[in-house]
Amino acid sequence: MRSRILAAGFLAPAIVFFALFSWWPIIQSFIISFQEYSTDSAKASRWIGLENFRQVLVVDSDITAVAWMNVLLFVALGILIGYFVPIVLGIAINEMRHANSFFRIAYYLPAILPMVVVTIMWKYIFTPEEGLLDALFRWVGLQPVGWLINKSTAMLGLVIMATWKGAGATMIIYLAALQGVPAELYEAAELDGASIRQRIRHITIPQLLPIMLVLLILQIIGTFQVFTEPFIMTKGGPARGTYTVLMYIYDKLFREYNYGQATAMGLMLFLVLVILTVIYSLVTRRQEQNR
Numbered sequence: 001m002r003s004r005i006l007a008a009g010f011l012a013p014a015i016v017f018f019a020l021f022s023w024w025p026i027i028q029s030f031i032i033s034f035q036e037y038s039t040d041s042a043k044a045s046r047w048i049g050l051e052n053f054r055q056v057l058v059v060d061s062d063i064t065a066v067a068w069m070n071v072l073l074f075v076a077l078g079i080l081i082g083y084f085v086p087i088v089l090g091i092a093i094n095e096m097r098h099a100n101s102f103f104r105i106a107y108y109l110p111a112i113l114p115m116v117v118v119t120i121m122w123k124y125i126f127t128p129e130e131g132l133l134d135a136l137f138r139w140v141g142l143q144p145v146g147w148l149i150n151k152s153t154a155m156l157g158l159v160i161m162a163t164w165k166g167a168g169a170t171m172i173i174y175l176a177a178l179q180g181v182p183a184e185l186y187e188a189a190e191l192d193g194a195s196i197r198q199r200i201r202h203i204t205i206p207q208l209l210p211i212m213l214v215l216l217i218l219q220i221i222g223t224f225q226v227f228t229e230p231f232i233m234t235k236g237g238p239a240r241g242t243y244t245v246l247m248y249i250y251d252k253l254f255r256e257y258n259y260g261q262a263t264a265m266g267l268m269l270f271l272v273l274v275i276l277t278v279i280y281s282l283v284t285r286r287q288e289q290n291r
Helices: 002-032 051-059 061-082 084-095 100-112 115-125 132-139 151-179 183-191 196-223 228-233 245-255 259-290
Strands: none
Touching: 002 259, 051 061, 051 259, 061 084, 061 151, 061 196, 061 245, 084 100, 084 151, 084 196, 100 151, 115 132, 115 151, 115 228, 151 196, 151 228, 183 196, 196 259, 228 245, 245 259
């Protein structure tokens, strides 16, 4: 009992701090989403029930639908492109016999840079006509694309930038997982005459599957919260082609000062992330039980 009381005493400050700056804002946001909230001390907030949700889902249905569809598109492109790049890089560097330390550092460097710096840098890379990519396209005889001014390519440009930024950090996780693969498996495969492709298919990929599934769920959770990239690079354009859920919340909160509708949309996003987090917890728990 004494040890439990001592442990509770050490944990109490952290719990109070976490409750004050995490749990209480969540509870407060939940309450505000059902109110016509006012920051004016002369005007009290008024309980309006589900009116904020009706405004978001019915009155602003077109904008809301566009925001959610863009987020789902970003998630899908992130999985198709960004999810597999660090896997390929991790396996390739792990198979190298020379200069693998150099490539580890080289691919990890973008993860060190702040997101704002990266987005501004890539904004200039994607600049129409004068940007680096369009210049390379003209140099090889192709027509300039105009990545961020074309609705069909703007989201793809954001995914390419996000992949460049985050692939290195995820690659390090895969490399760490590959260090745990027993060397005897590779030695036995080489003695049996297995090629690199066969070793990757029958040894590397099966050993990486658990961590691949966990990182897939974490990537989906992260990409649902995309904001900085479209906010700085495209402002949600062109023609709302990169307008996301968090940008909708930002507009409602800081431009229209409509706290109720902003928190209503935030609550819906929160519920989606809770579901994904529960799935993540179930997956990790099952993996621990199977070990």
